[in-house]
Amino acid sequence: xxxYIDEAEKAISNPVLQTALANLQERLGKGAxxxxxxxxxxxxxxxxxxDIRMQAINSLDVLLETLAERVEKNGGEVIFADDAAxxxxxxxxxxxxxxxxxxxxxxxxxxxxxxxxxxxSADGIEVTETDLGEYIIQLAAEHPSHIIAPAIHKTRDExxxxxxxxxxxxxxxxxxxxxxxxxxxxxxxxxxxxMGITGCNLACSETGHIALLSNEGNIRxxxxxxxxxxxxxxxxxxAATLSDHDILLRxxxxxxxxxxxxxYVSHISGPRQPGHADGPDHYYLIILDNxxxxxxxxxxxxxxxxxxxxxxxxxxxxxxxxxxxHAYGATYCGPVGAVVTPLLSGVGRFSHLCQGETLCGxxxxxxxxxxxxxxxxxxxxxxxxxxxxxxxxxxxSLLEKAGWMIWxxxxxxxxxxxxxxxxMKRIFP
Amino acid sequence: MQxxxxxxxxxxxxxxxxxxxxxxxxxxxxxxxxxxxxxEKIFDRLGIDVICPKDQTCCGQPAFNAGYRKEAGxxxxxxxxxFGNAETIVCPSGSCVNMVRHHYPLLFKNDPKYxxxxxxxxxxxxxxxxxxxxxxxxxxxxxxxxGRVTYHDSCHLLRGxxxxxxxxxxxxxxxxxxxxxxxxxxxxxxxxxxxxxxYPDISRAMAADKVRNIVDSGADVVVxxxxxxxxxxxxxxxxxxxxxxxxxxxxxLTMAG
Numbered sequence: 001x002x003x004y005i006d007e008a009e010k011a012i013s014n015p016v017l018q019t020a021l022a023n024l025q026e027r028l029g030k031g032a033x034x035x036x037x038x039x040x041x042x043x044x045x046x047x048x049x050x051d052i053r054m055q056a057i058n059s060l061d062v063l064l065e066t067l068a069e070r071v072e073k074n075g076g077e078v079i080f081a082d083d084a085a086x087x088x089x090x091x092x093x094x095x096x097x098x099x100x101x102x103x104x105x106x107x108x109x110x111x112x113x114x115x116x117x118x119x120x121s122a123d124g125i126e127v128t129e130t131d132l133g134e135y136i137i138q139l140a141a142e143h144p145s146h147i148i149a150p151a152i153h154k155t156r157d158e159x160x161x162x163x164x165x166x167x168x169x170x171x172x173x174x175x176x177x178x179x180x181x182x183x184x185x186x187x188x189x190x191x192x193x194x195m196g197i198t199g200c201n202l203a204c205s206e207t208g209h210i211a212l213l214s215n216e217g218n219i220r221x222x223x224x225x226x227x228x229x230x231x232x233x234x235x236x237x238x239a240a241t242l243s244d245h246d247i248l249l250r251x252x253x254x255x256x257x258x259x260x261x262x263x264y265v266s267h268i269s270g271p272r273q274p275g276h277a278d279g280p281d282h283y284y285l286i287i288l289d290n291x292x293x294x295x296x297x298x299x300x301x302x303x304x305x306x307x308x309x310x311x312x313x314x315x316x317x318x319x320x321x322x323x324x325x326h327a328y329g330a331t332y333c334g335p336v337g338a339v340v341t342p343l344l345s346g347v348g349r350f351s352h353l354c355q356g357e358t359l360c361g362x363x364x365x366x367x368x369x370x371x372x373x374x375x376x377x378x379x380x381x382x383x384x385x386x387x388x389x390x391x392x393x394x395x396x397s398l399l400e401k402a403g404w405m406i407w408x409x410x411x412x413x414x415x416x417x418x419x420x421x422x423x424m425k426r427i428f429p
Numbered sequence: 430m431q432x433x434x435x436x437x438x439x440x441x442x443x444x445x446x447x448x449x450x451x452x453x454x455x456x457x458x459x460x461x462x463x464x465x466x467x468x469e470k471i472f473d474r475l476g477i478d479v480i481c482p483k484d485q486t487c488c489g490q491p492a493f494n495a496g497y498r499k500e501a502g503x504x505x506x507x508x509x510x511x512f513g514n515a516e517t518i519v520c521p522s523g524s525c526v527n528m529v530r531h532h533y534p535l536l537f538k539n540d541p542k543y544x545x546x547x548x549x550x551x552x553x554x555x556x557x558x559x560x561x562x563x564x565x566x567x568x569x570x571x572x573x574x575x576g577r578v579t580y581h582d583s584c585h586l587l588r589g590x591x592x593x594x595x596x597x598x599x600x601x602x603x604x605x606x607x608x609x610x611x612x613x614x615x616x617x618x619x620x621x622x623x624x625x626x627x628y629p630d631i632s633r634a635m636a637a638d639k640v641r642n643i644v645d646s647g648a649d650v651v652v653x654x655x656x657x658x659x660x661x662x663x664x665x666x667x668x669x670x671x672x673x674x675x676x677x678x679x680x681x682l683t684m685a686g
Contacts, residue, residue, distance in 0.1 A: 318617040
């Protein structure tokens, strides 16, 4: 609780961060709203997308089985990982098998969730993030503070100093120059890498391919230049059919950045086939559970698995706008993080996340798949209030419970209520 | 808080409607009695009788939002007992109506005794401006106020009950009022019930943004339909030494020049 409050306070008193967050929301948050309004099918497509996602989540076992079959048929290998440790060890094993010394990474939140970079580095493998924001974060040895804009908390002056220190260039805070320098340095890494690791925006069960979206082209290079490509996906990131997949990708680009479509879209269905000019020799798809089955099994929270990680809810959340991503203390921040982080990493441990939101509902309206985040925040609060054996959650505070019992007792009688009112007048004169 | 000069009000419309039952809402009942009086005055001017059950307390929302569903359920059950037989219930708070309409069915989903009653009650409870504009089709109450007014969309009223245009139409029809829209009128003020008590610094930072937009709008008065939000906004206005006033919409609608 205290770290949430402390980190929030730090962010609130940082005027540069406050301006950056306000600009981000002004641009991306409002951009997404406009993009939904301009959908050819109308904004109602979000509701249809919700149904598409829920249907997929409800038949996940079948969809994943079909997906795996198709990937294998195309010459790829599929690994089901129960938890972070299993996914990490699968990656290490693949790297060992192929004699990998250098890895380039496309932006992937799930790799941050499992702590992959540290594990590979410990094996003596050089790991380089290739998304510009992620690259900056990696050089600074920090964690992302936004799902799609990971370095939003860094100023260009800070980035200039960082690049001088780490890349040995002369100081500049000019964004185009800094981008050119990053590009120069990254180009060498791409050409030298043995293995590319990416996430997966959305897989398609019907076709057996995965789609990756980016605006920098770095993901395409990570998936085609190295001889090995490993893609890691949360087990919920699958659409049943190509037409569902199409609807969801269009909404993803709109939710994330107000775009009709991202600048680069890669559809990957396996390793290089005979006659193909490029592509990796080996392709692995790691399908990660890491607590998702447990969410799937609970009707109250299943809906959060519909999330396609566009970060759109961060771009409208008035709390995120003030406290930034680091206060959440986890890979997934913002409204979606407030639901998914406690469920993946401990409801009790992350109790402040669901309580530190106002239930304003802006996140639901901004969600490309219309997820009812406030409803689940309320469910989490209810788990904390009275404990929940199925999630091994203990009652948050006996004192608070006693307080609400007294409150309830007072509300059962008009005279007692009036005494309460008098007390309230003392608190709020 | 500006005083209502209601003695000058004359009934503008007379409806042969059946009486409405008033759920006052605890903040209006306790801290802001002027709001309750203003609501009663509105119905008086419309010629509609108001029944105000003496035993009423709270709808249970504070406990529900804090996660204490047993305590909320007990309070909500009492609310259903008191208001269950009323034909039409009107409340000057969007978030309380949202609680009854949308959260009661959830709260009683495993309770056969109350579930049907809860669903039924949700269809008969209305937020004040929603009732005036959508049910009674009244958009002009003959009020007058000279000044620039900005309107704050409270979250549960807007996103829970989809009420956006109704209050604005009522405000625009107040003689002498110029409605000036603030930037991001639909952005949360930072109240959030217990959030405001648990995370006061974050709440204050949010309220500061809201108040900056209110000040920038050039308004003399900020009007809202939920006292929780108005309380939060007022606190911040005082903090920065602004002389912009907060008014519940019922108060504005009972003003006479």
